[in-house]
Amino acid sequence: MSCCTPATWSSRAQQHGFAAIAAIFLVVVLAAMGAYMVTFSNTQQLTSAQDLQGSRAYWAARAGLEWGIGAVAPQASATATCPSSPQALPATGTFDGGFTVVVTCTMTSFNEASATANVKLFQFTAVASSGGSVGSAGFVERSLSAALEK
Structure with missing residues (x-):
């Protein structure tokens, strides 16, 4: 009968509620x-898409x-000239995926x-870009250069 004596009541009252605090802590940690x-x-999906x-x-x-x-290679060496520059490709609209290329x-x-x-x-020099303006989340741009001697 020692469980019901007034001396044990005070120690049990002090321990009451610890499980609730531990459960709240665990829920907060799991939510975080x-x-x-x-x-x-x-972030991983955005990186993969980029x-x-x-x-x-x-x-x-x-x-x-x-x-x-x-456009230049088939021309005769003596009369070879550049196409009008800069040339935006395609002439109207964009390529699949929304890309515009400027050559x-x-x-x-x-x-x-x-x-x-x-x-x-x-x-x-060809610059391909898509996705809005510089700094936006979907913006992408690549630039390539090549030389041809005739």
Whole structure:
């Protein structure tokens, strides 16, 4: 009968409610961990999407370079000229994925020391971009350059 004596009542009263405090602490910690995991998951998904968009921008810029080189390469060396520069591709609208490609071409003529013919050097730069303005979450841009000698 020692459980019901007044001396044991006071010690039991002091211990009462500890489980509730521990449960609240555990719920708060688990909620914080859940919020962190959601944030981490969203960041990972955004990073993965940006990586995919970066790859698409690279290939769009490469297509722009190929277009520019393809416009100059078939021309005769003596009469070869750059296409109008800068040239936005496509002429109307955007490529799939919302990409716009701007291709610039510069031509430099020079004579080699012993050669009688002019040599023309074409420098192409293609910039592909998508997703709004610089600094926005979905913005992606890639720039590629190439040279062609005729």
